Amino acid sequence: MTPKAPPRLPELFLRRCLSNSTVDEIICADLREEFFRRVAAESNSNARKWYWLQAMSVATRVGLRRVVGRSSKNDFPHNTPEKPRIGNGMNHLLQDLRYAMRTMRKAPGFAAVVICTMGLGVGANITIFSLINEVMLRPLPIADQSEVMRVYTSDFSSGVFGGSSYPDYMSFKESSSFEDMATYSFPVAFNLGSTGVADRVSGSLVSGNFFNVLGVNPAAGRLFQPSDDLTVGAHPVVVLSHGLWSRQFASNPDVVGENVVLNGATYTVIGVTADGFTGLEIGSNPDLFIPITMYGTALPTMAGRPILEQRGARWLRIVGRLRDGVTQASAQSEVTTIMAGLAEEFQSNMGTADHPDEPRPVTVLSVRNAAFGARLIDETADRAQLLLSVVGLVLLIACANIANLLLARGTRRQSEISVRLAIGAGRGRIIRQLMTESVVLGIAGGLVGIGFAAGLMQLMVPLGLSRVLQGALVLPELSIDGLSLAFAAGLSILTALVFGVLPALKATNPDLVTGIKGGVGMAGGHTRYGPRNGLVVLQVAASLVLLVAAGRFIDNARSVYNTDLGFEYDGVAVASLDVARQGLAESEGRAFFDQVLERVRTIPGVRDAAYANFLPVSPAGMRSSFGVEDLDPELGGTPEINMNNVTPGYFRTLGIPLIQGRDFSSFDTPAAPLVVVVNSAFAQQYWPNEEAVGKHLYQGEIEFEVVGLAGTNKYRAVREDPLPYLYFPMSQSYQPSVALAIRTSGSEPTTVLPAVRDVVRQIDPTMPVFNAGSLRDQLGSVLAQEQSIAVLFGVLGVLALSLAAVGIYGVMSYTVAQRTREIGVRSALGARGADLVWLVVGGSLKLSLIGIAAGVLASFVVNLAFTGMMGDVQASSPVTFAGVVLGLGFVSVLASLVPARRAASVEPLLALRAE
Numbered sequence: 001m002t003p004k005a006p007p008r009l010p011e012l013f014l015r016r017c018l019s020n021s022t023v024d025e026i027i028c029a030d031l032r033e034e035f036f037r038r039v040a041a042e043s044n045s046n047a048r049k050w051y052w053l054q055a056m057s058v059a060t061r062v063g064l065r066r067v068v069g070r071s072s073k074n075d076f077p078h079n080t081p082e083k084p085r086i087g088n089g090m091n092h093l094l095q096d097l098r099y100a101m102r103t104m105r106k107a108p109g110f111a112a113v114v115i116c117t118m119g120l121g122v123g124a125n126i127t128i129f130s131l132i133n134e135v136m137l138r139p140l141p142i143a144d145q146s147e148v149m150r151v152y153t154s155d156f157s158s159g160v161f162g163g164s165s166y167p168d169y170m171s172f173k174e175s176s177s178f179e180d181m182a183t184y185s186f187p188v189a190f191n192l193g194s195t196g197v198a199d200r201v202s203g204s205l206v207s208g209n210f211f212n213v214l215g216v217n218p219a220a221g222r223l224f225q226p227s228d229d230l231t232v233g234a235h236p237v238v239v240l241s242h243g244l245w246s247r248q249f250a251s252n253p254d255v256v257g258e259n260v261v262l263n264g265a266t267y268t269v270i271g272v273t274a275d276g277f278t279g280l281e282i283g284s285n286p287d288l289f290i291p292i293t294m295y296g297t298a299l300p301t302m303a304g305r306p307i308l309e310q311r312g313a314r315w316l317r318i319v320g321r322l323r324d325g326v327t328q329a330s331a332q333s334e335v336t337t338i339m340a341g342l343a344e345e346f347q348s349n350m351g352t353a354d355h356p357d358e359p360r361p362v363t364v365l366s367v368r369n370a371a372f373g374a375r376l377i378d379e380t381a382d383r384a385q386l387l388l389s390v391v392g393l394v395l396l397i398a399c400a401n402i403a404n405l406l407l408a409r410g411t412r413r414q415s416e417i418s419v420r421l422a423i424g425a426g427r428g429r430i431i432r433q434l435m436t437e438s439v440v441l442g443i444a445g446g447l448v449g450i451g452f453a454a455g456l457m458q459l460m461v462p463l464g465l466s467r468v469l470q471g472a473l474v475l476p477e478l479s480i481d482g483l484s485l486a487f488a489a490g491l492s493i494l495t496a497l498v499f500g501v502l503p504a505l506k507a508t509n510p511d512l513v514t515g516i517k518g519g520v521g522m523a524g525g526h527t528r529y530g531p532r533n534g535l536v537v538l539q540v541a542a543s544l545v546l547l548v549a550a551g552r553f554i555d556n557a558r559s560v561y562n563t564d565l566g567f568e569y570d571g572v573a574v575a576s577l578d579v580a581r582q583g584l585a586e587s588e589g590r591a592f593f594d595q596v597l598e599r600v601r602t603i604p605g606v607r608d609a610a611y612a613n614f615l616p617v618s619p620a621g622m623r624s625s626f627g628v629e630d631l632d633p634e635l636g637g638t639p640e641i642n643m644n645n646v647t648p649g650y651f652r653t654l655g656i657p658l659i660q661g662r663d664f665s666s667f668d669t670p671a672a673p674l675v676v677v678v679n680s681a682f683a684q685q686y687w688p689n690e691e692a693v694g695k696h697l698y699q700g701e702i703e704f705e706v707v708g709l710a711g712t713n714k715y716r717a718v719r720e721d722p723l724p725y726l727y728f729p730m731s732q733s734y735q736p737s738v739a740l741a742i743r744t745s746g747s748e749p750t751t752v753l754p755a756v757r758d759v760v761r762q763i764d765p766t767m768p769v770f771n772a773g774s775l776r777d778q779l780g781s782v783l784a785q786e787q788s789i790a791v792l793f794g795v796l797g798v799l800a801l802s803l804a805a806v807g808i809y810g811v812m813s814y815t816v817a818q819r820t821r822e823i824g825v826r827s828a829l830g831a832r833g834a835d836l837v838w839l840v841v842g843g844s845l846k847l848s849l850i851g852i853a854a855g856v857l858a859s860f861v862v863n864l865a866f867t868g869m870m871g872d873v874q875a876s877s878p879v880t881f882a883g884v885v886l887g888l889g890f891v892s893v894l895a896s897l898v899p900a901r902r903a904a905s906v907e908p909l910l911a912l913r914a915e
Contacts, residue, residue: 006035007048010055017059027058096436103437110409111441114402117806118445118499120799121398122492123452124391130457130484132384134282135469137483140371141276143215144321149328150280150370151181151318151335154352154361161363163314166292166307168349169207171342172318177331181320182206182213187284188298190262191581191768192248200770201244201287203262204279205298208291211239211273213321214280220245221256221271229291232308236294238267242275244287262290264583265297280319282371282475292316300580300736312348319367332364380469383789387468390546390796395491397542397800399499400535401807406438406503407532408810434504435497442496450488454480465792467784502531533847536811540851541858543797543804544888548859550790550797551880557783557790565779566713567616568655572775573742573749574615575756580736582767589736592763597647599759600742605752607745610650611730611738617714617779626726627698628686641682642715643726645733651677651710653743654775661693661708664729674732677708682724697726704728718783741775749774801888805895812844812899823903833904840903844896848889856885 005011015028031054038047104111139145151172155162164172169183185205192199208229216223219242228235238260240249249255259266267290278285296303307313322331336359343350343359350359369377417430457478460466466475480488577596579589593611600609614621625640648664651657659680668675676697683692697704712722730738744752753772760767771778780787816823823836859881 006032006051006055010052010059014055014059031055093436096433097440099433100437100440104440107409110405111444114405114441115444115448117398117401117405117803118442118492118495119448119452120803121391121395122446122449122488122495123456124394124796124799125388125491126449126453126480126484126488127456127460127478128387128391129487130453130478130480131460131466131469132388133481133483133487134475134478136368136380136384138481140280140367141216141274141278142280142367145368146366147322148214148367149178149320149322149331150365150367151320152363152365153314153339154363155314160361161365164316164318165311165314165348166316167309167311168314168339168342169316169318171338172320172335175320175331175334175338177322177326177334178320179323180209180213181318182210183292183316183318184210184280184289185292185295185316187286189578189581190288190298191264191578191766192287193261193766199248200768202285203288203290203298204286205292205295206289210289210319213319216277217274218271219274220253221269223271223273224289224291229293232293233296234293235291236265236267236297237270237291238262239271239273239289240269241273241285241287241289242277243285245272262288263297263300263581267294280317280367280371300583311342311346328364328366332362335362335364338362376470383469387792390549390793393542393546394796394800394803395495397539397546397803397807399495400539400542401803401810402441403499403502404532404535404807404810406500407506407535409503431504435500438500438504439493439496442492442500445496446488446492449492450480450485453488463788463791464784465788468788468792470785506531532811536807536847537851537854539804539807540848540888540892541855543800544852544855544884545858545862546793546800547797547884547888548855548881549862550793551877551884552863553786553790553793555877555880557786563714563718565617565718566656566711569775569779571744571747571749572654573744573752573756574771574773574775574778575740575742575753575769576738576771577740577760577767577769578737579767582764584736586734586736590734592767593738595763596740596759599763600740600756603752603755603759605744605746606742608649608653608743610653610741611647612650612741613645613730613735613738614715615739615741615775615778616654617716617718619716621716624699626704629696629698630690631686639686639724641724641726643728645728645730645735647730650727650741653741654713656713657711659709659711660691661706663708664727664731666731668729668731670732672732674702674704675707675729676704677710677727678706679710679712679723679725679727681712681722682726683709684722685724718779739771801891804888805891808844808848808892808895809898811847812840812896813902815843816840816899816903836904837897837900840900841893841896844892845889848892852885852888855888 011028014031031051034054035047035051038050142148151164152161153164153168154160163186164183166183169181172178173181175181184207187202188205190201190203192201206224208224208226211223212225218239221239223239224237228237240255245251245255255269256271258269260269261267273289290298293308295307307315320331322328339349339362340359351357352360457480461475461477466478577593579592584592597609597611600606621642621644623640623642628639631639646664648666648668651663658677661677664675664677678692683690687695692706692709695706697706708727710727712725714720715723715725740756742749742752742756746752750773756772757769760769823839826836826839
């Protein structure tokens with residue numbers, strides 16, 4: 001039976017404590033109304049217990065304030081709020097933290113959803129930041145990095161960031177801008193070991209002062225000194241990298257002083273570099289270092305050649321340390337002046353393809369920028385900016401989702417907040433409490449994000465996703481360092497403040513009378529859901545932008561395999577051999593290659609096989625200058641042309657069409673007339689509307705006759721313009737390092753590789769076979785960056801779509817809960833279940849369509865930015881764009897179906913009674 005009035009005793013006690021008549025009426029009337037509502041909704045006993053608790057709580061607080069001499073008029077929101085005392089800040093903070101922890105324990109499901117959502121967003125950002133930090137921000141393991149510069153000499157035709165010759169290096173050393181200069185070679189492959197199959201390692205030839213210039217210390221033994229490279233061939237010593245020392249020699253310090261065999265020559269180990277020093281290029285980690293004067297044993301094809309005296313032999317890299325007070329610009333000016341003087345004295349230092357009558361440009365660049373590829377500085381920075389923008393967009397979606405959850409939770413807590421405001425708590429105090437809760441959730445989400453990022457990093461390197469910045473970049477691992485942890489902490493706190501401020505402001509501005517009664521106002525008002533709906537629209541729009549971008553990169557990666565490459569890569573296995581590393585002379589090397597090729601062609605399943613210096617599509621290659629018969633004077637006298645050396649059957653093995661003339665044959669011996677096959681791009685550029693076969697090319701007094709015209713294919717890059725190209729018979733131009741291409745009859749070409757290794761082992765048990773795989777896989781490694789971006793964008797797009805779906809589900813569920821009375825009335829008046837379902841689904845679609853419209857407009861802007869940032873990335877196809885829009889709309893409908901079915905199942909009588 002419903003009582004006529006609340007419990008008399010607590011009501012009298014409360015009225016006794018309240019002296020202000022206005023406040024007396026507001027508080028007591030609100031408590032009475034809530035009491036009767038609880039009696040109707042719950043039970044008499046629960047309502048009486050609630051009234052006792054609320055009345056005694058208010059009376060006790062007012063009584064305590066009077067005891068300490070505070071006027072009761074300050075206990076209420078419409079009077080002047082209490083000013084905080086100095087020294088109480090820490091106590092208030094601790095109270096807020098304890099209260100925040102209690103609220104999380106009371107709502108573990110809510111806390112878990114918020115923390116996991118934020119962890120996903122923050123984790124994605126930490127992962128990408130750690131990658132960028134590893135490649136672009138982390139200091140190199142050298143002393144005073146800011147003082148170290150790289151010096152480049154321009155190539156004839158491929159750009160300003162080329163190599164330098166040893167004589168040029170010696171000339172640059174005279175610069176007064178540098179305290180000292182050192183030089184080192186491009187990566188050199190070594191066979192390490194003398195028994196069994198040798199290990200393939202990478203090394204670098206360096207000047208004796210290399211480690212002194214960089215300020216690198218030894219972990220064992222000593223490093224090179226200038227005395228170690230005084231005489232050519234007289235210093236067979238080697239310094240091991242810390243990685244090779246650990247991997248191959250179990251970090252045994254006794255290895256210092258022992259001998260090792262490199263490319264068949266014996267070297268004495270004199271030291272080990274410090275842990276962490278991996279060279280000056282990210283992803284290119286030399287395993288060992290030998291003096292530059294030992295080039296004859298390291299590069300057998302150069303043995304006996306005075307390569308250290310040839311100014312045109314630009315095979316070295318130069319690094320220098322600036323003197324105190326000297327700037328990069330000053331050093332640039334001085335080396336430019338030095339090159340101008342060299343150009344007057346030496347013809348090899350004069351001219352490029354674009355400016356043949358000017359000295360070759362020299363470029364001074366900081367070693368940090370040079371570390372990740374001087375030619376790719378701008379491109380790498382653009383891709384880093386793109387990746388940060390994308391993961392930032394994911395975090396924005398996550399924040400909108402969390403803000404929606406906090407808005408819903410704030411609505412449910414209106415009764416609590418209204419009572420606190422009514423009994424004197426200042427709005428600022430409650431906002432601070434709510435923001436503390438957000439920060440606690442943010443920190444917890446940040447910790448989850450760090451764990452998520454650590455797990456993702458373990459996958460990025462094996463899956464090749466670390467190549468999103470550069471296709472050729474290979475990192476050994478990714479890790480979270482101090483800078484990444486600081487980024488994570490700052491991002492977590494900042495994000496918590498961003499997603500917490502709107503719900504805090506919204507929650508602390510309630511209708512006090514309605515809030516104390518436990519209500520939230522009429523559900524039909526649109527202003528109630530403006531912020532929540534706006535956040536859903538933001539999520540949908542951001543998700544659309546990210547999905548369209550992902551579709552663009554996926555289309556881009558897929559289109560590569562639909563591009564006519566000019567050769568057939570399916571069914572081709574590849575492997576590499578290098579007889580020079582085993583010390584074989586030319587006659588021995590020719591005999592070895594002939595035996596291997598003959599036996600490989602007899603392996604079951606092998607249709608054909610051939611050698612080449614370079615297989616398509618490979619960034620490696622070589623160029624040389626040629627005189628061209630009947631060349632148009634406007635095209636220059638001796639153009640620099642890309643070239644390759646191949647064996648007979650190469651065009652047939654790779655499916656490259658031979659348009660005119662013939663292939664190379666066994667008759668093209670070193671004693672026979674020299675011949676060449678040109679591609680159609682060469683013929684069209686230099687002999688348009690003429691027969692190419694029968695024409696001639698010249699190198700000084702040497703003449704080559706064109707005997708064949710081959711189709712143009714892709715040589716160094718998939719999207720390169722048609723490139724003039726020359727093929728020479730390997731029989732007339734011996735090359736000790738070759739790639740073996742094997743055309744098979746099966747669908748999986750790599751199945752023949754074990755038999756190929758057996759063939760090589762039978763002929764020479766110590767000969768290593770490396771870079772073995774399929775030509776399709778080799779093509780995939782060239783396209784690793786595009787594939788990595790497509791995969792990463794696809795994953796982030798799915799994550800964004802999932803977050804958007806959760807956001808739509810949350811706002812629709814909240815809407816149904818708030819409109820329970822309205823739905824009950826509609827149902828009582830005869831609304832069918834389908835009408836109620838459409839009421840919810842239609843609202844979801846309306847929000848989604850607004851978000852999609854905003855996302856479409858934003859996507860056009862992003863497409864323009866992509867085009868300016870990465871012109872080689874094609875725009876999304878209309879099919880992909882339409883698929884994304886329809887897919888997002890479909891997901892929106894699915895996300896709203898569960899709340900819609902809940903609305904359709906509302907019982908009218910229960911809904912109206914609850915109100």
